Amino acid sequence: MSNFFDKSDLTRKDVDEIVSNTxxxxxxxxxxxxxxxxxxxxLDDNKIKSSNYSSDLGFGFRAISxxxxxxxxxxxxxxxxxxxxxxxxxxxxxxxxxxxxHEIPKTNNKFYDAINPIEQKTLDGKLEVLxxxxxxxxxxxxxxxxxxxxxxxxxxxxxxxxxxxESLTDVRPLIRFNVSVMLEKNGRKETxxxxxxxxxxxxxxxxxxxxxxxxxxxxxxxxxxxxxxxxPAGEMKVVLGPGWPAILIHEAIxxxxxxxxxxxxxxxxxxxxxxxxxSEGVTIVDDGTIDKRRGSLTIDDEGTPTxxxxxxxxxxxxxxxxxxxxxxLMNTRSTGSGRRxxxxxxxxxxxxxxxxxxxxxxxxxxxxxxxxxxxxxxxGGGQVDITSGxxxxxxxxxxxxxxxxxxxxxxxxxxxxxxxxxxxxxxxxGNDMMMDPGIGTCGKAGQGVPVGVAQPSILIDKMTVGGxxx
Amino acid sequence: MIKxxxxxxxxxxxxxxxxxxxxxxxxxxTIGNSISETVNFxxxxxxxxxxxxxLAMGIExxxxxxxxxxxxxxxxxxxxxxxxxKCYETTKITPEDEFNSLPDKELLAKxxxxxxxxxxxxxxxxxxxxxxxxxxxxxxxxxxxxxxESSFTEDKSNFILANSDGFCNGxxxxxxxxxxxxxxxxxxxxxxxxxxxxxxHLNDIFNPSELGKIAAEQTIKKLNPKKIGSDKLSIxxxxxxxxxxxxxxxxxxxxxxxxxxxxxxxxKLDQQVFSxxxxxxxxxxxxxxxxxxxxxxxxxxxxxxxxxxxxxxxDYLIDTYNGKKLNLKSNGRSxxxxxxxxxxxxxxxxxxxxxxxxxxxxxETIGHGTNLVTGDYSVGANGFLIENGEFKYPxxxxxxxGNLNEMFKNIILANDxxxxxxxxxxxxxIDGMTVAGx
Numbered sequence: 001m002s003n004f005f006d007k008s009d010l011t012r013k014d015v016d017e018i019v020s021n022t023x024x025x026x027x028x029x030x031x032x033x034x035x036x037x038x039x040x041x042x043l044d045d046n047k048i049k050s051s052n053y054s055s056d057l058g059f060g061f062r063a064i065s066x067x068x069x070x071x072x073x074x075x076x077x078x079x080x081x082x083x084x085x086x087x088x089x090x091x092x093x094x095x096x097x098x099x100x101x102h103e104i105p106k107t108n109n110k111f112y113d114a115i116n117p118i119e120q121k122t123l124d125g126k127l128e129v130l131x132x133x134x135x136x137x138x139x140x141x142x143x144x145x146x147x148x149x150x151x152x153x154x155x156x157x158x159x160x161x162x163x164x165x166e167s168l169t170d171v172r173p174l175i176r177f178n179v180s181v182m183l184e185k186n187g188r189k190e191t192x193x194x195x196x197x198x199x200x201x202x203x204x205x206x207x208x209x210x211x212x213x214x215x216x217x218x219x220x221x222x223x224x225x226x227x228x229x230x231x232p233a234g235e236m237k238v239v240l241g242p243g244w245p246a247i248l249i250h251e252a253i254x255x256x257x258x259x260x261x262x263x264x265x266x267x268x269x270x271x272x273x274x275x276x277x278x279s280e281g282v283t284i285v286d287d288g289t290i291d292k293r294r295g296s297l298t299i300d301d302e303g304t305p306t307x308x309x310x311x312x313x314x315x316x317x318x319x320x321x322x323x324x325x326x327x328x329l330m331n332t333r334s335t336g337s338g339r340r341x342x343x344x345x346x347x348x349x350x351x352x353x354x355x356x357x358x359x360x361x362x363x364x365x366x367x368x369x370x371x372x373x374x375x376x377x378x379x380g381g382g383q384v385d386i387t388s389g390x391x392x393x394x395x396x397x398x399x400x401x402x403x404x405x406x407x408x409x410x411x412x413x414x415x416x417x418x419x420x421x422x423x424x425x426x427x428x429x430g431n432d433m434m435m436d437p438g439i440g441t442c443g444k445a446g447q448g449v450p451v452g453v454a455q456p457s458i459l460i461d462k463m464t465v466g467g468x469x470x
Numbered sequence: 471m472i473k474x475x476x477x478x479x480x481x482x483x484x485x486x487x488x489x490x491x492x493x494x495x496x497x498x499x500t501i502g503n504s505i506s507e508t509v510n511f512x513x514x515x516x517x518x519x520x521x522x523x524x525l526a527m528g529i530e531x532x533x534x535x536x537x538x539x540x541x542x543x544x545x546x547x548x549x550x551x552x553x554x555x556k557c558y559e560t561t562k563i564t565p566e567d568e569f570n571s572l573p574d575k576e577l578l579a580k581x582x583x584x585x586x587x588x589x590x591x592x593x594x595x596x597x598x599x600x601x602x603x604x605x606x607x608x609x610x611x612x613x614x615x616x617x618x619e620s621s622f623t624e625d626k627s628n629f630i631l632a633n634s635d636g637f638c639n640g641x642x643x644x645x646x647x648x649x650x651x652x653x654x655x656x657x658x659x660x661x662x663x664x665x666x667x668x669x670x671h672l673n674d675i676f677n678p679s680e681l682g683k684i685a686a687e688q689t690i691k692k693l694n695p696k697k698i699g700s701d702k703l704s705i706x707x708x709x710x711x712x713x714x715x716x717x718x719x720x721x722x723x724x725x726x727x728x729x730x731x732x733x734x735x736x737x738k739l740d741q742q743v744f745s746x747x748x749x750x751x752x753x754x755x756x757x758x759x760x761x762x763x764x765x766x767x768x769x770x771x772x773x774x775x776x777x778x779x780x781x782x783x784x785d786y787l788i789d790t791y792n793g794k795k796l797n798l799k800s801n802g803r804s805x806x807x808x809x810x811x812x813x814x815x816x817x818x819x820x821x822x823x824x825x826x827x828x829x830x831x832x833x834e835t836i837g838h839g840t841n842l843v844t845g846d847y848s849v850g851a852n853g854f855l856i857e858n859g860e861f862k863y864p865x866x867x868x869x870x871x872g873n874l875n876e877m878f879k880n881i882i883l884a885n886d887x888x889x890x891x892x893x894x895x896x897x898x899x900i901d902g903m904t905v906a907g908x
Contacts, residue, residue, distance in 0.1 A: 007546070045730050045795075047567045051538040051560055055553065058543060067512075072521040075543035085521070092519040092595065123563060146730055182732055182843065189843050191732070231848075233871065233906035234700040264512070266617050266653050268660065344522060383836045383850075387653050387662035388695075390867050392837035392850035414839040414848040414869050416906075466839070466848045466869025468904045470700055 004033035004057070004159055008077040015082070016165040022063060022086040023163040027098030028324055029063040029089075030302065031082075031161045034343040038154035039118050043130035045146065051123070060343040063089040064325055065098040071346050100163055107305035111289055111296045112199035114171035116155040120201040126151050129211055137181055137215050143226070144219070145189070146182035151175070153202065160303040168303035173199050174294065174450060176439060177206065179218045185226050192222030193396070197438040199292045205438075221378060221397050224409045231413035231467025232400065237373030238415065238463045239366045239401065243434035244378060246455035249284060250354050250442065251382035251391040252419040253277075257311050257319075258444075259326030259337070259349040261386050268389035268420045269317065277317045278423030281359045284312040286321055288336055288352035294438040295353035295452035299336070302347055306336035311354075312423070323349040341447035351442060353452035359429025363457040366428050368404040374465055375399045375406055376415070389419035392466075414466040422460065430457030473503040473525065475640060478630040481527065481545055485554060486634055489531045492558045496532035496572050497634045498768070501525075501545075504627035509595050511602040511620045514610065519595060531557050535566040569794040572768075577800055578637045579765035579772070586758050588626075588642040589671040598622040601648065601678045609652050609682030614690050616660075617653035620682070622646075637769040645760075646672045650685035656693045661864075663689040663833075668891075670758045688833075691854075695864035698855060698907045704826045705870060705903050706856070708833045712812075712898035713891060715881070718874060719750070720807045720893070722842045723777065723785075725792030734845035734875060735783065743783045744878045747815060750778035752787075754808035761809040761892025765802065772802035777810075781879075811894040815883025819897055822884050824859035830905060831856050832870065845874035868907040877903065 005015065015031065023029045035057045042049045058075035059082070070092035072085035133149040153175040160168040176197035183190055194217040196205050240248060261267035269277065278284075288297045288306025297306045302324050310318050322330070323338030326349055339350040367375060375398065382393030392414050400407040417425075433456040442451040478501045489497035503525045510518040527550070528541035540557040542549065593601075602620045609618045623646070630640035649666035665685040667676035707715075719735075727733035735743060744750075754772035756762050765771055768790055777785050788796070789804030823829065832853040839849040852866035877900050884897040 007548070048565050049567075051564050052540065053538075053553075053556065053560065054541040055549070056543045068516050069518040070520075071518065074523040075525055076523065081523075088519070088521045092516070123560060127565070146732055184731075189732070191843055231871075233869075233904050235908055264617060264619075266660070266662070344524065346518065346520065381838050383838070385662065385836060387660045388852075388866060390836070390850065390852070392839075392869070394837055394839050394848070411844075411846055412839070412841060412848065413871065414837045414850055416837075416850040416867055416869050418867060464697075464867065464869060464906050464908075466850070466871050466906045468848075468871045468873075470702065470904060 004035060005077050009079050010077065010082065014079060015161060018082055018086050019161050020163045022089055023100055025097045026063045026065050026093065026100055027328065032060045032301065032343055033159045034058060034156060036154060036156040036342065037116065037118060040150060040152045041126050041130065042148065042150045043134055044148045046134060048127060048130065058343040061085040061089060062346065063093055065093050067329060068093060069325065069346060073344050104162065104166070104168065104303045105305055107299065109289065109298060109305065111298050112173060112292050115173045115201060117153040117173045117175045117201045118155065121203060129206065133179055133211055133215055136212065137219060141183070141219060143183040143185045144181055145184040148180040150178045151202065168299055170298050175200070175202050175205065177202065177211070177214065179214050181218045181222050183222045183226055188226060190222050190225035192218040192220065192225065194218040194221065195437060195439040198294045199296060224397055228409040228411045230469045231398070231410040232465055232469050233467045235462055235464050237370045238460045238465070239370060239373065239375045240458050240460065241377040242430060242432045242455060242457050244436040244453065245376060246354065246356060246436065246453035247379055247382050247393055247440065249356050249455055250351060250451070250453050251384040251393060252417060252422050253284060254286070254351045254354045255384050255386055256389065256419050257321055259320045259322040259330065262320050263326045263330050267386050272317050272420065275317055276315050277420060278312050278315040279426045280315045281429050282312060282315050282423055282426055283357045284355065285310050285357065286351050286354045290353055293353050293435065293452045294440065294450045295351070297352060300338045301340045302334065302338040304334045304336040304338060306352060309335040321349050321351065323347050339449050341449055345447045348444060348447065350444060350449055351451050353454065355454035356456065358431050358433040358456045361428040361430050363430055363432060366430070366457060366459040367401060367406060369459065370401045371403055373401045374410065375401050384419060390416065391419050392416045410467065416464045416466060425461045426458050427461050428459040432456045472505050472626050472628045475628065475630065478503065478628060478640060479638065482630045482632040482638065484547065485527065485529050485550060486632055488551065488554050489529065489558065490634060492555060493533065494531040494558055494561065495534055497529060498572060499527065499529040500629060500631050501527045502627060502629035504625060506623060506625045507595065508621060508623040509598040509602060511606055513618060514603065514606045516599060529554060529557060531561045532570060533561045535568055535570045536561050536564045537567065537570040538564050569791050571790065571794070572633050572635055573770045573790045573800055575635050577770045578635070579639065579769060582639055582641070582764045583755055585755060585762045585764065587670050587762060589644045591672040593624055593672060605648065605650055605678035605682040607682070608679035609650055609686045612686060612690055614654045614656055614693065615652050615686050616655045618650060620648070620650040622648045631769050633769060639765065639769065644670055646675050648675055648678065648681060650682050652685045652689040654689040654693055659694055661689055661692040663692055668760065674758070692864045695852065695866040697867045698865050698905065700906045700908065702902055703828065703830045703905050704899060704901045706822060706829055706831045707898045708831065709895060709897055711832055711835055712895040713893045714835070715898070716750070716810050716812065716893045716895055718840050718842065720787060720810055723783070723787055724806065725786050725788040725796055725798070727842060728786055729792045729795040732843050734842060738783050741783060742781045744778055744781040744881060746781040748778060748781050748881060748883070749776065749813040751813060752777055752807045752810045756809045756889070759809040759889065761807065763808055767805035770800045770802040770804065772808060775801060807893065809889070809892055811887060812883055812896060814885040814887045814896055817882065817884055819884045819886050822897060822899055823856055825899070827858055829856040830865065847872050847874055847877065868905055870903050870905055872903040
């Protein structure tokens, strides 16, 4: 474990003293140290376009009284800097008093190894894979006009120091390997993108020339889109494929079940606890404990061990996702969902790996049951308005369905729906649940954190498809 | 206090000297410091205070035509030494790229204009609190408003950009930003909307009650929306949305998308891309402008560009690397556009509302449905239905779709341009887009 202040004028005794003194009249808070190392190596347009390495060290100091959060962060690790931060916190909370809450549950679980993926593969090795990707794709198909391939890796070490000297640590590896390809045929251009990743070394994902499978998938998506025709416009039935399309769950339901929006009563779900919000057979969990997944965490960014939180069980709303602040104010416990992008950001309740569990139907049954609709296989990204509940996501691979048969591919279109009612429109849940390939980043309040999603195929009876063809 | 130029310069020259000593043939370094203080309010009480002090460096080292870069927030000499050595070692084994180089010397900025981007006023947190109290009082007068969240941020920053060709310049800038998000409820429907103000100078921001009042009014107007049927309609884009089309345009004419061949505007230079009333300007030397800068992120001087005149595309946004690839000189747009705007159109706002018997007025879009490779556009939207010039009712849960190639040629602009953001557009109307609803 690296010591975050051993090269500064701070001793552990100083740190413990400053933390304890600052937080003694507060309800909660901690000092959070973070040391992150990251790299990104990009091949683009037949060349190694950039190789970038970054190292960042800093602290974030937080004090909470009742609902008020005071936060101060800096990348100058010194006694002066920490004391300045402490002063800034005390000035915000000067007239407020609380009772410090010490308890953090303990865990011996570890959901990933404390490796540094950047050091585990040589630069030459990475360059070789990138060049192989470029050559492979351009040789494979003469319509390939552009290839971009990227390695991104990081190791983030954190230490949380609480009042009384309690210390909680974690070392988090994360990698992503991504391929984007553009095809041009008869004046038409289309792109296909595919990636893989998680909390292991690059080679755990790339062994057995697995990079070829990533290339093939990107190429397949682009080829399908070259033949796509304008998407239909209006309300219709939608079949979603398994895996990554679960960003529908993430946008439509997930964000609305985060503790902060519900404490503030600004979520469309805030008064629906215990009520039916989805069709029978729909069960959704948010799980931080799946081995080596992108959204998994041994402890969250407040030190709470993560867990598998049941959000919706057989259609009934069971739990919100909580950090310590919102849990305390809503008289419940943290679900280990307190996360932050870095030491520069405050903790918010966030998703980890959000999953709809398998049901009984087959994808085939779903397709056969649809007279007119679309079959959506892959998505770009989504967004939600928590308050009105309206959410969107963008198809990157979709087909029309006519009379129970899959037809032509259709152009990328935005799908829009209403979060609190969409899951009541789910009429079939597939038996084919699949995790996404490990590529998701969720944005909230300007902070991006890695997340995962999973779902089986599902049939939604009514959704608005934003094509151009009336 | 933010670090002064002398401190930043000494760090920059330490980095450049070290890189040269190690064997780098060229190098370019940026050192920046920013201090930001934010106070957040919710329902008329203090919710959060946040102070951030960030120091950061980034360096690119070249060995001939080989290049790589590192960045760090730890500026101790010991750490810089380790990182710059690592950067140099990486550079040596990175493949050559014939287009890698520092900017041409004669293009580097020489006369740095004072654009009045820095206001040294400091507003204490207690004063921020007073501002937000007044703001939220004004925002919560109507009982339909059930939640208000507001925020005041003061940002100060300073930076130095230096390279081994002798360029060494930087300047301070500041911004003061206040915002208000309101939630309104009527029966089972909740809606949210916002207003904000952001300026380089404290005295130029909105007065707090004005800001709160606008946020509340806009939110209440959205209550009880209806979903409309699918149709081809004329759409008016409110100013806060119309500027988004300029962002898409800027992305599509960046030298990088053009050189990579991944833009729907590739090979469109000197051709009609907008209707012939449309002019697009990028003006870097606007006094107190939110996007103003005297040189780009490589040190290249910036001149005003008339990117589009009478609908014809005149220029791309060019940086050194992609410029060399395209055989064009950098026009100082590494890092993108500066103060980018559509010149005013000929029609006034009220006449625009009356121009068709039925119009969809869009105030918000959601989703990332702009494809710059194909120009395909499809996003979620909400707004209002206008009949015969009158706002009839709010509309939501619909999508709007088209293709930017055609949409650009159908743009009609009102004459109500304001400089509120770094990218600005008058109110905009586009005919013939597809609305998908019921």
